Amino acid sequence: MIRPTKPSAIQPVEPALDIELISLFPEMFDSFLRTSLVGKAIENRIVRVACTNPRDFAPGRHRQVDDSPYGGGPGMILRPGPVADAIEAAEKERGRAHRVLLSPAGRLFDQALAKELVGRKRLMLICGRYEGIDERIAELFADDVLSIGDYVLAGGEVAATVIVEAVARLIPGVLGCAESTEDESFTAGRLEYPQWTRPPVFRERSVPEVLLSGNHAQVAVWRRLESLRRTQARRPDLLVRHPPSEDEQALLSGTSRKRRKKSLPQT
Numbered sequence: 001m002i003r004p005t006k007p008s009a010i011q012p013v014e015p016a017l018d019i020e021l022i023s024l025f026p027e028m029f030d031s032f033l034r035t036s037l038v039g040k041a042i043e044n045r046i047v048r049v050a051c052t053n054p055r056d057f058a059p060g061r062h063r064q065v066d067d068s069p070y071g072g073g074p075g076m077i078l079r080p081g082p083v084a085d086a087i088e089a090a091e092k093e094r095g096r097a098h099r100v101l102l103s104p105a106g107r108l109f110d111q112a113l114a115k116e117l118v119g120r121k122r123l124m125l126i127c128g129r130y131e132g133i134d135e136r137i138a139e140l141f142a143d144d145v146l147s148i149g150d151y152v153l154a155g156g157e158v159a160a161t162v163i164v165e166a167v168a169r170l171i172p173g174v175l176g177c178a179e180s181t182e183d184e185s186f187t188a189g190r191l192e193y194p195q196w197t198r199p200p201v202f203r204e205r206s207v208p209e210v211l212l213s214g215n216h217a218q219v220a221v222w223r224r225l226e227s228l229r230r231t232q233a234r235r236p237d238l239l240v241r242h243p244p245s246e247d248e249q250a251l252l253s254g255t256s257r258k259r260r261k262k263s264l265p266q267t
């Protein structure tokens with residue numbers, strides 16, 4: 001599962017981030033790890049990814065990894081033995097990792113957590129499946145339990161890819177432009193301002209004039225305001241958690257007067 005890498009003089013000896021996936025379906029990660037930003041980071045040896053399958057540690061001819069829940073109820077629960085053995089085998093091979101169990105019952109993963117996880121040298125993402133995973137895995141192994149949102153997936157694999165991408169793109173050198181992660185949604189509790197590219201008119205819709213003006217100071221103010229307006233309209237909860245500064249309040253009230261006069265369209 002570790003991708004073959006092309007030799008190059010500029011490749012670092014040690015990856016900036018070593019990711020260990022514990023999953024019953026390693027093939028779910030194949031195209032994700034070969035493609036785009038994460039694929040490039042692996043190719044350039046900035047990120048290393050390995051996957052260990054609990055099924056390889058399951059006993060018996062059928063290598064059964066699940067069983068019915070104590071106390072009754074629907075579905076099957078992942079047994080602790082094969083998962084524990086997979087975690088321990090991976091760490092014996094590659095060293096202790098910060099272990100994250102993926103579960104809809106975890107704390108919510110967000111940009112702040114992505115920034116925290118990028119500081120870990122080794123990160124282990126433990127993917128549950130079926131109806132759940134024996135609670136002793138969380139008790140005995142997990143340093144954290146994370147959910148990617150308030151919905152239930154069939155397993156932790158998709159959640160793990162979300163976390164890998166959100167974390168990997170924060171590693172210096174993974175994104176082309178050093179500033180790209182600074183000026184974006186959630187970084188300051190605000191959604192990102194809208195963006196446009198050529199052509200200047202598309203299906204009768206024009207790019208806002210200020211962006212064609214070449215006036216960088218005006219563009220910066222306009223973007224800040226659009227970011228605030230968008231946050232207010234789509235994610236008012238972010239404004240409660242990160243209340244507008246005096247500057248932002250002035251910006252908002254100043255424009256609402258202008259907006260009434262010119263009746264600008266809503267973003």
Ligand code: ADE
Nearest residue numbers: 102103104147148153159
């Ligand atoms: N497994 C199933 N649903 C999940 C979710 N929302 N987040 C993380 N892991 C999950």
